[in-house]
Amino acid sequence: MKNRIAFKMKLKEGQKDTYFKRHNAIWPELKVLLKQAGVSEYSIFFDEETNTLFAFQKVEWGFSSQDLSESPVVKKWWDYMKDIMEVNKDNSPVSKPLKEVFYLE
Template sequence: MQVHAFRMQLLPGMADEYRRRHDEIWPELVDLLHDAGISDYHIFLDEQTDALFATLRLAEQNKRDALPGHPVMRRWWDHMADIMQVEPDNKPSEWPLTPMFHLA
C-alpha cells in the first residue's frame, strides 16, 4: 500500500461549505473510491491560505486512474467546482506533495 499526498485550493470563504458537502458525501462516491483501492483518505485545511492538504492510501492494484471517466466522479467534481480551484473539466486542481519525513 502506498501513500499519496497532494494539495488543492478552496476559493476564499468556502471552508464551511466544503465541510458541509463532505459531511454529506454521497454513498455511491464512497463505494467508488473504496472499489478503486482508496482508503484512509484525510483532507486538512490551512485556514490562513484556504489550501487543502490530502493524504490517502492506495492499494497496490488500485484503479485510481480510471476515476476521471466514471459518471459518479464527474458529478462530484461538478458539484464541487463552484467552491474550489478546478481544471477546465471541473477536476479539482491538484499539486502533488513530496514526502520529506515519516515516523512509523
C-alpha cells in the same frame, strides 16, 4: 502492500463552510467507488490561512483515486464542487501532488 499519496487543492475564498457541509454529506456511491479503487484511508486537512486543502490517501499499490477521472460519479462530484474550489477546464480540482520527505512507522 499500501502506498501513501498526498496532494493539495485550494478552496475559493469564503467557501470553507460550504466545503465542510458538502464533505460531511459525501455521497455513499462516491465512498464505494473510492474503496473499489483501492483507497483504504483518505483524510483531508484545511489550512485556514491559505484556503489550502491537504489530502492524504493510503491506497493499494498500483491504485489511485486520481485514476477515476472517467467515472460518472466522480465527474458529477467535480461538477458539484466546481463553484467552491479552484478547478481545471474539466471541473476536476486543481491538484498538486506532494513528495513525501519523511515517514515514521
